[in-house]
Amino acid sequence: MKILRNLLGTVAITGILATGAMADNHGWSLKKAAEPYAGTTIDVVFLLRPGYEAIEAMLPAFEEETGIKVNIIKHPYENALGEQVRDFVAGGDLDIALIDLVWIGNFAENDWIIPLADVQAKFPDAVDPDLDIDDFFPLVLNAFGGWNDTLYGLPFDNYSGLMFYNRCILEEAGFDGPPETWQQLKDEYGPALTKDGKYAFALQSKRNETQSADSFARMLWPFGGSFLDADFKSNLNSDESQTGLKFRQDLMQYMPDGIVAYDHAETVNAFSQGDVAMITEWSAFYSSVVSPDTSKVADCVEIAPEPTGPAGRKPALGGFSLAVAAQADEAEQAAAYLFIQWATSKANAREYLERGGVPARQSVYKEDGLEDYKFVPALVESWQEGVPEFRPRFAEWPEITEIVQEWGTKMMLGEVTTEEGAQEIGTRMEEVLEAAGYYSGEKPLAQ
Amino acid sequence: MRGQVPRRTIFAFIGPAVLGLAMVGIAPLLYAVWTSLHFYNLTKLKRVEFIGADNYLTVLTDEVFWQAMGRTFFLLGTALPLQIALGLGIALVLHQPGLTLVKTLARLSLVLPMATTYAVVGLLGQVMFNQKFGVVNQLLGGVDVNWIGDPNNAFAMIIFWDVWQWTPFVALVLLAGLTMVPGEVEEAARLETKSTWTILRYVQLPFLLPGLVAVLILRTADTLKLFDMVFTLTRGGPGSSTEFISLMIQRVGFRGFDQGLASAQAIILLIITIVLAQIYIRVFHKEV
Structure with missing residues (x-):
């Protein structure tokens, strides 16, 4: 059964990516994809750490292009799990789950988050043809966003x-x-x-x-x-x-x-x-x-x-993914997906890095001009030797x-x-x- | 007289308060009792089931729970006598005649520690007791005492802050008791003896006892639910050295998400608090 489910999941993702590739031919743009959801507000928990400040600084561009408002609720790490668990149990306002790699089993088994393939199938027009899942470091993608061979979240703060x-x-x-x-x-x-x-x-x-x-x-x-x-x-x-x-x-x-x-x-x-x-x-x-x-x-x-x-x-391996919350309504789910996709995109990885974040995109670390980021060679090496079940x-x-x-x-x-x-x-x-x-x-x- | 007041008026006056109390006090308590009888973990709500007294048995046989309880009573047993001794000293000084302005200012300044939020006290403590940059080590002549990272020192630090914050409360309550002593009785006693101790023991103490009972009950309840200051200062550490019972309950209920077990712990704590309050009242009121 599990094998069948995984197979179907893989087929679904492949199909969606193929759809995405077709969409590329038809001129996909964030602005156009977000049009039906303009004016939607999405709620997400952020931590008080450099990677979150980086994306927060980039946020006005996203909000301006999409008309989607991102409401950030900041917590120190130690409070983030409790706050989110209470919100999901109570059917609260969070539209995006911020998931430490050790929380993902919990979130997935409680059905608080939606598999990525399901979201993409639900909102095919929102899928960026340039999403390029394979560009994420496989270890990071699997450990931060995956549970039981199903992908839920995209690596965000890595x-x-x-x-x-x-x-x-x-x-x-x-x-x-x-x-x-x-x-x-x-x-x-x-x-x-x-x-x-x-x-x-x-x-x-x-x-x-x-x-x-x-x-x-x-x-x-x-x-x-x-x-x-x-x-x-x-x-x-x-x-x-x-x-x-x-x-x-x-x-x-x-x-x-x-x-x-x-x-x-x-x-x-x-x-x-x-x-x-x-x-x-x-x-x-x-x-x-x-x-x-x-x-x-x-x-x-x-x-x-x-x-x-x-x-x-x-x-040591640690980090966070962002996943769409099941409790969000349809428009919020689509808007949340667009935000996650944008925040973890190849196109924004360089700016995210320059503002103090650590993207999980392999392509960005192959670019020139990264000499000032002394951590890059060690990071890339570590992500090739890490233990997912650290x-x-x-x-x-x-x-x-x-x-x-x-x-x-x-x-x-x-x-x-x-x-x-x-x-x-x-x-x-x-x-x-x-x-x-x-x-x-x-x-x-x-x- | 009471018979003349319409029943409707009585309900109108008392009803809102009773309703408010029921909503914010009794309903949550009943819910806590219900959860304490169930396997009720926030991250496993699909598996909620009635388990009878299992949670209570787990608590009563849990060594860690009783260690936290022991630690809490040790804190009470060390901090409270210090607060009473220092508070009584301050009250007796302020009860002396003369220097009205100074005494008024002193009374006002006593309110400040009590008015400081618990969590802020903890945050202040983190800065002041920092081993390297803290003002406390500087004031002690630049010593290199590790306050927060050493189990014994961390406990001493908690006692210090509890005494700092609550001695003024004890002082003000006892000062109020001293002002209840009739002037002529105290004057007559001073003519009979020069012994301050004799006057304190036989003239002033009977008037202080009601206040002392109130202090004992309130400070015991406060210590048993002491949370904010310790949470922001040491978070129960290092190790378990400052994990008092309220911190343990919070850890089980909100970090381990086992609300059933945490509720059972809280109910047991409530029972202990009520029993202690009853003991205080019976023992001390007999003497009065």
């Missing part, structure tokens, strides 16, 4: 974990470049760069999604570990996972005190103030650390891919991440050993999965 390093500090200490491996970072760079109140490295580990995504998961994958094994049982007490978690404990000696209270802002600030020589952060923070307005070390900032571990590079993307993640956040922090504080913490997370995680019906066969193993 991240890969990168290593940001302070070239000046490293050179002063006699290093030609950043560490290639995590082991080098700990054994060579750590002792040499941690002195006089300065630290070699900071790993953002605050007890929220940062703890589970940026800290805990980041140390699992490069060492060969993972959250779950093939049977969906906890893999956190495997040798590989434990090696990674113990490595994190060892690495803490080269991080600032109180690293468990560091969120992205504190980590980026510490780096920008020159107090920390290296951080592994999302590509989205690039524009902040290279701006002299927000960074004392702007001239010294260099970017590299995250270090490798015994299992390879396995950098954090499991199923609907139960909101419950599981809370468990990881609690016990992951306890490990870092030394309140429990890595084995005890892993055991506790594993037991609680399996209880959640059991209740969800994964072990009884009621639900298929998601990934």
Whole structure:
């Protein structure tokens, strides 16, 4: 059944793209496609991050051309899921869902969002013949916008974990470049760069999604570990996972005190103030650390891919897609689709990049004149080696991440050993999965 | 007299208040009881089902819930005595005769911490207790204390802010109690003894007790539902060191979306609050 559905989906998309190609011959334009929906207002949640400011700055052009008004509701990341869940449960006003890659299972299984193929079939005149789905990085498109082989959203605010390093500090200490491996970072760079109140490295580990995504998961994958094994049982007490978690404990000696209270802002600030020589952060923070307005070390900032571990590079993967909300009415759905298509389009990718966003379009990174964007080579490399299930993307993640956040922090504080913490997370995680019906066969193993 | 007032008039006066209370207080409470008896997760509404007392059993056997409860009572047990001791001291000073203008200004300034929004207190705390740039470490001679990232220091910081914000409230309530002591009785007592303690214990304390009971009940309820300040300041961390019971309920209900379990936690918390209030009233009113 699933195969049949996927096949039909693929056929539908191909058909629509073919229709799009025909439309191209008939002179498709955004203005014309939006004519029936002029005057429609669409509501969307945005985060307080550079990629959103970039698209907001570009928005007047879209509104002017289409007559569609985009009403932006801003939330910090930590509130964005709750606000959207409440809105969708209550049948609220949101017409577009902003979906972190770990939320997509949740949104899709609750039918809060509509598969892209369905939207395109419903509004064929709105489909841009130049949409070019294949131009998105496949890993990003699949991880951010796809669920169970169905595409729901288009990648909008796209991240890969990168290593940001302070070239000046490293050179002063006699290093030609950043560490290639995590082991080098700990054994060579750590002792040499941690002195006089300065630290070699900071790993953002605050007890929220940062703890589970940026800290805990980041140390699992490069060492060969993972959250779950093939049977969906906890893999956190495997040798590989434990090696990674113990490595994190060892690495803490080269991080600032109180690293468990560091969120992205504190980590980026510490780096920008020159107090920390290296951080592994999302590509989205690039524009902040290279701006002299927000960074004392702007001239010294260099970017590299995250270090490798015994299992390879396995950098952190995160980001958001935009999908049409099922609760929106017909006109709003069409208008929402037009906005999503425009915001993620090839045509706008360059401007989005120049304004501080990180597009997921392969074509834009092949253009000339990107030398100033030092993160591009590392980003492209990372998106070719990333792990889509860096954090499991199923609907139960909101419950599981809370468990990881609690016990992951306890490990870092030394309140429990890595084995005890892993055991506790594993037991609680399996209880959640059991209740969800994964072990009884009621639900298929998601990934 | 009451019989002369038409029943319709009584309903007209009381009715709106009762209706308002029912809508904003009783209906949500009944709904919380209903959800607490169901598997009710906002992200799994297709699977809502009656599960009896399962949520309550989960809460009562959940070590993490009782740890959060213990932490909350530890906060109450440390912050409240400090607030009462400092508040009583301030009230006694302001009760002294003379310096009217200074005392008036002092009374006015006492209102400021109470008038500050909880969430703002938390945000102020984040800045003031910042390890590197915070004014607190500067005032302490440029020390390098990690307030927010260390579990013990973070807890101490929460106690500090709670005491800062609510000592003035205690002081004003106790000052009101002191003004209730008849002047001639206090004067006569001062002629009998020079011991401030004796006057406080035998003359002033009986008048302070009603206020103290009110302080105990209000501060206990406030501490049990303490949320905004801690959420903006530490978000319950580092680890679980400042995860008080209200933060835990919010986490379960609005970050894990398990409204059924969170409702069961809230109902248990409500029961504990009511029992404590009853104990306070019985114990202290006996002494009066």
